[in-house]
Amino acid sequence: MKVFKSIRFIIPLIIFGILIVFLWRGLFLKPNLVPSPLIGKSAPSFQLHQLMEPTLKTSQKDLIGHITLLNVWATWCVACKVEHGFLLKLSNHRDLMLYGLNYKDDATKAKEWLNTLGNPYQMVAFDPTGEVAIDWGVYGTPETFILDKKGIIRHKVIGPLSMEVWEREIQPIIRKLQMEDA
């Protein structure tokens, strides 16, 4: 009991220390990055018109057979303009298919955007109502999904792509996918 009495004053200090650890960690959490429950599942099915060829349709079947980056974008989205330059660079990557999902946008504006800034996508699906995007769990643009050859979602990046994000998050996954195929 005596020992307890002499060290009792430390208890608040310990509690304070634990609190500090939690608060400190809390400073660096990003609650706006909501993990997607779709990871590990196959791509949600959809049927949409293509933006550039409105007479043609596109579906989740177009995502199968190659590693795909499905990029959700819109002309009203400022961060999409930020990542556009990087997407153009990425379009030279030989092992990747860049697939665009144009989200709640105006077809004329979207086409104009791609014509003036350059079109990094091999194919763009046009989702003016955003219903398909809801099936994909999209809650903000830009968002990018990485899909393997079988069309299974392996990763989701929230926010604009950049060289830094590519090196840190995407490239390791792509390497892993390439290894799986080899």
Next chain:
Amino acid sequence: MIYNWCQKIFKKFCHSRAGGNLLGWIPACAGMTKNKKVISQHRLYRLIFIFLIFIPNAYALEDLYRFNNAREQKRFEQLTNELRCLVCQNQNLAESNAALAVDLRNQIYNKIQHDVSDQEIIEYLVERYGDFILYRPPLNTVTFSLWFGPILLLLTSIFYLFYYIHRKKRA
């Protein structure tokens, strides 16, 4: 108009006996009941008026939707109040004006019209957005401490309190 109305009601309440007793601790009101002299009465009215403006108008939303019966409307209200808007995360779907919240409200409305059960609607959204969309998280290994942590904390505090009192009594 509302300002005057608020002023009248407040004055009446302050001067009535119950109001006087009840609001005795509010300085302006205390001044009114005791000395009949009020120093910052107007400032208080203004403050209350400002608060009134910010009372959330919960029923404005339902005007946009037409329901076949009161039960459907109740379900819609409950669902949109319990689901989180992922864009502005401290608001629920009923409160938020974000485009996605509007879309999800429409989806919920359509599903209610098509006789989809509450459980299925919630599953539909959790499938896409994860447990995060629920304001009441489900009980699983991840959320275990979230559910039982506070109770545990309360029990330990009560235990310690009794231990402390007991010791003081003995001394």
